[in-house]
Amino acid sequence: xxxxxxxxxxxxxxxxxxxxxxxxxxxxxxxxxxxxxxxxxxxxxxxxxxxxxxxxxxxxxxxxxxxxxxxxxxxxxxxxxxxxxxxxxxxxxxxxxxxxxxxxxxxxxxxxxxxxxxxxxxxxxxxxxxxxxxxxxxxxxxxxxxxxxxxxxxxxxxxxxxxxxxxxxxxxxxxxxxxxxxxxxxxxxxxxxxxxxxxxxxxxxxxxxxxxxxxxxxxxxxxxxxxxxxxxxxxxxxxxxxxxxxxxxxxxxxxxxxxxxxxxxxxxxxxxxxxxxxxxxxxxxxxxxxxxxxxxxxxxxxxxxxxxxxxxxxxxxxxxxxxxxxxxxxxxxxxxxxxxxxxxxxxxxxxxxxxxx
Amino acid sequence: xxxxxxxxxxxxxxxxxxxxxxxxxxxxxxxxxxxxxxxxxxxxxxxxxxxxxxxxxxxxxxxxxxxxxxxxxxxxxxxxxxxxxxxxxxxxxxxxxxxxxxxxxxxxxxxxxxxxxxxxxxxxxxxxxxxxxxxxxxxxxxxxxxxxxxxxxxxxxxxxxxxxxxxxxxxxxxxxxxxxxxxxxxxxxxxxxxxxxxxxxxxxxxxxxxxxxxxxxxxxxxxxxxxxxxxxxxxxxxxxxxxxxxxxxxxxxxxxxxxxxxxxxxxxxxxxxxxxxxxxxxxxxxxxxxxxx
Numbered sequence: 001x002x003x004x005x006x007x008x009x010x011x012x013x014x015x016x017x018x019x020x021x022x023x024x025x026x027x028x029x030x031x032x033x034x035x036x037x038x039x040x041x042x043x044x045x046x047x048x049x050x051x052x053x054x055x056x057x058x059x060x061x062x063x064x065x066x067x068x069x070x071x072x073x074x075x076x077x078x079x080x081x082x083x084x085x086x087x088x089x090x091x092x093x094x095x096x097x098x099x100x101x102x103x104x105x106x107x108x109x110x111x112x113x114x115x116x117x118x119x120x121x122x123x124x125x126x127x128x129x130x131x132x133x134x135x136x137x138x139x140x141x142x143x144x145x146x147x148x149x150x151x152x153x154x155x156x157x158x159x160x161x162x163x164x165x166x167x168x169x170x171x172x173x174x175x176x177x178x179x180x181x182x183x184x185x186x187x188x189x190x191x192x193x194x195x196x197x198x199x200x201x202x203x204x205x206x207x208x209x210x211x212x213x214x215x216x217x218x219x220x221x222x223x224x225x226x227x228x229x230x231x232x233x234x235x236x237x238x239x240x241x242x243x244x245x246x247x248x249x250x251x252x253x254x255x256x257x258x259x260x261x262x263x264x265x266x267x268x269x270x271x272x273x274x275x276x277x278x279x280x281x282x283x284x285x286x287x288x289x290x291x292x293x294x295x296x297x298x299x300x301x302x303x304x305x306x307x308x309x310x311x312x313x314x315x316x317x318x319x320x321x322x323x324x325x326x327x328x329x330x331x332x333x334x335x336x337x338x339x340x341x342x343x344x345x346x347x348x349x350x351x352x353x354x355x356x357x
Numbered sequence: 358x359x360x361x362x363x364x365x366x367x368x369x370x371x372x373x374x375x376x377x378x379x380x381x382x383x384x385x386x387x388x389x390x391x392x393x394x395x396x397x398x399x400x401x402x403x404x405x406x407x408x409x410x411x412x413x414x415x416x417x418x419x420x421x422x423x424x425x426x427x428x429x430x431x432x433x434x435x436x437x438x439x440x441x442x443x444x445x446x447x448x449x450x451x452x453x454x455x456x457x458x459x460x461x462x463x464x465x466x467x468x469x470x471x472x473x474x475x476x477x478x479x480x481x482x483x484x485x486x487x488x489x490x491x492x493x494x495x496x497x498x499x500x501x502x503x504x505x506x507x508x509x510x511x512x513x514x515x516x517x518x519x520x521x522x523x524x525x526x527x528x529x530x531x532x533x534x535x536x537x538x539x540x541x542x543x544x545x546x547x548x549x550x551x552x553x554x555x556x557x558x559x560x561x562x563x564x565x566x567x568x569x570x571x572x573x574x575x576x577x578x579x580x581x582x583x584x585x586x587x588x589x590x591x592x593x594x595x596x597x598x599x600x601x602x603x604x605x606x607x608x609x610x611x612x613x614x615x616x617x618x619x620x621x622x623x624x625x626x627x628x629x630x631x632x633x634x635x636x637x638x639x640x641x642x643x644x645x646x647x648x649x650x
Contacts, residue, residue, distance in 0.1 A: 124634070
């Protein structure tokens with residue numbers, strides 16, 4: 001159970017819900033703005049990678065967390081965004097036009113996916129998005145005249161109005177501004193009419209339809225927006241990998257996006273950012289853990305998979321709401337200090353609820 | 358080779374590969390029918406069976422039939438343990454939680470297999486003798502005939518099991534309504550574990566028949582994707598539906614491989630998957646059913 005202490009109707013749709021969280025956002029933004037002055041080159045590069053990951057995960061969150069359309073194939077959008085951007089840049093198109101074309105292509109791809117899977121939901125949707133991503137990866141690999149096939153293509157440096165953003169510090173500010181605009185977009189979306197329609201769709205499709213929400217249109221909007229934001233992230237990501245191949249956008253990336261969303265907490269922007277930080281640092285963490293292992297298995301891919309799997313299992317079993325959900329519980333305990341009881345968040349006993357009639 | 362012979366030959370190959378896909382889909386269908394969980398770890402259970410079969414028959418030198426039986430038993434046991442230890446804990450949570458949980462199990466299992474056996478490729482012998490059979494002017498490998506026969510026998514046995522036996526009927530009741538089944542004194546937890554073991558055993562049989570056609574390596578789990586396609590096409594409910602859709606996918610794949618570029622084989626399968634879903638959103642064998650509000 002969660003208590004929201006509201007005192008006016010506007011509390012529901014305010015951008016900054018509490019004065020304290022406004023302070024928190026300001027501190028976070030200030031830290032991000034000024035930290036390149038003190039941290040080393042390595043951390044600057046790592047942080048921009050996390051910002052880009054954050055954009056991608058917010059993109060996923062728009063369809064999975066808000067509209068409840070849980071897909072397992074968002075790597076397709078990342079891949080198409082990256083490839084469109086790289087191909088257009090390679091053809092000499094200016095950076096801004098190229099990146100907006102990448103966004104448009106991904107939005108179209110999202111509409112396409114929506115049209116294919118409009119009548120599907122739940123499990124079928126998850127499987128069909130998984131297959132969709134596999135098909136896109138395959139097409140990227142075999143359309144050699146355009147994408148260079150499995151040999152990959154080189155991504156030109158980002159140059160906006162004659163300024164190069166290739167250096168790590170410039171790229172850091174480029175990704176930071178992109179992330180901030182995406183956060184503002186997503187936050188505003190969540191309090192706008194169409195965003196609330198998405199949430200209605202998630203909670204009950206039938207109820208939403210009976211309240212006059214056009215389900216098919218809203219689903220297409222959800223996929224288009226989600227695809228566009230994810231593709232934007234993909235286009236920015238292409239500058240980090242320099243040389244893109246279809247294998248960079250395989251099923252593992254799709255699953256990493258899902259993993260990040262779950263670890264952070266599905267359904268909130270803060271959760272998406274927490275997830276991005278955790279997943280962004282995961283390889284580093286794993287290499288720290290691997291250093292403790294015997295030499296014979298230290299350089300194998302096995303331990304990585306076991307750790308990823310164990311983390312996912314642990315979160316589903318013990319904290320399905322993710323780290324953001326855990327933080328919410330702690331925050332609630334602090335806000336209601338002497339009143340909190342053990343049973344506040346106690347799980348009730350559940351039985352299997354069938355999705356069939 | 359004359360055209361018609363090539364066609365029939367690839368048709369037969371398609372049917373035998375499709376039978377394996379059908380079996381994998383059956384592994385999904387059985388668990389889904391009774392618990393509405395899709396076990397994304399099935400591909401890795403299948404891979405485990407192939408590696409276990411290799412270890413027993415090649416590394417330990419057991420006779421192949423004994424190794425195959427033992428591998429099937431081990432995989433079935435592992436599947437049951439996975440259900441008891443992990444999956445049964447989240448009964449009643451939304452479907453999304455189950456998808457993520459079984460994905461997590463799949464990662465862990467794949468990582469452990471990599472740790473135990475490494476990434477080398479191995480080859481596994483088949484139960485069938487390595488001879489060619491001549492049926493009505495078409496030569497078939499004994500291996501392929503054995504796959505089709507075993508699958509047919511399994512599907513008929515399963516159909517009999519679900520329709521006629523007490524335990525099979527109890528499992529069907531479980532699929533309809535768990536709470537009601539529980540009130541009718543059906544041991545729900547034990548029955549679900551039984552279903553998981555059965556599903557694991559079927560995946561193991563599919564894996565051990567597939568491994569001789571391909572190689573035993575850590576990409577073997579990818580065949581799960583084909584199994585999922587087949588299960589969706591076959592509507593996730595019926596046992597014969599899974600087999601029918603499996604054979605359809607197998608034949609499409611083989612014919613696309615022969616008459617188009619081999620590179621487009623998988624793409625044609627994906628495209629036909631979406632085409633069929635667009636026309637029949639409930640799969641080819643789906644009846645009328647509505648969703649609860």
